[in-house]
Amino acid sequence: MSTHSNHPYHLVDYSPWPLTGAIGALITTTGMIKWFHQFDSSLLLLGNIITLLTMYQWWRDITREGTYQGLHTLAVTTGLRWGMILFIISEVFFFISFFWAFFHSSLTPSIEIGQSWPPIGINTFNPLEIPLLNTIILLSSGVTITWAHNALMKNNFTQTTQGLFFTIILGVYFSILQGFEYIESPFTIADSVYGSTFFMATGFHGIHVLIGTTFILICLIRHINFHFSTNHHFGFEAAAWYWHFVDIVWLFLYLSIYWWGS
16 A cells, blocks of 8 residues: 555554553542542552653654654644644643632632731742742743754754753752742641642642653753754754743742732
């Protein structure tokens, strides 16, 4: 059978990874519930293993299609770009819901929380300590990912590697500091609407930082293996877009929740 096609689009082959990914996600969420209630993390570990194996093999297949098989034509890449743009827009509205909850509660605090913001009894973080340091770290990581992108466009292999490496280091550093901040937090997610909105907004942002760091790590591995060129590197661009989105969300979080809200 001929493999020739008369169109520039990529009709994907049958793949088990959407099914295994869904199974992994189901087992992971079920395992989290079991962990919360029964303090047994075995099911959660199984779900994470299935999800990680699915991620590795699915990304491997996509890398093969785009890098070695030449299936990511201009038309396909354009579709991928629009897909990433729409995905980031959906993420914007995801975080808008948290900001909406925060400002709804802070601008008109109810009588249940003492008609004050922060609520009576809540000791907030000093915005000029770890939160400010994390802001500097994320803004610096935005500079390094831009440096890596510009170096890639100039076909400078070494500087692209260095830019990606420093971005990953800064992302990991941010996550470590946020974890330390959570450990030292004087309030919990159960402490009124302040604790709920704080940990939901900053927690989901922290998850996005971990995802973005993983995204950039995969790009570094692919770059070292010569998968990118000056005119064919959408995976890199998608990672950079996502990382800049994470930076912007953090700026809004810092200014509204840490600085103004405290």
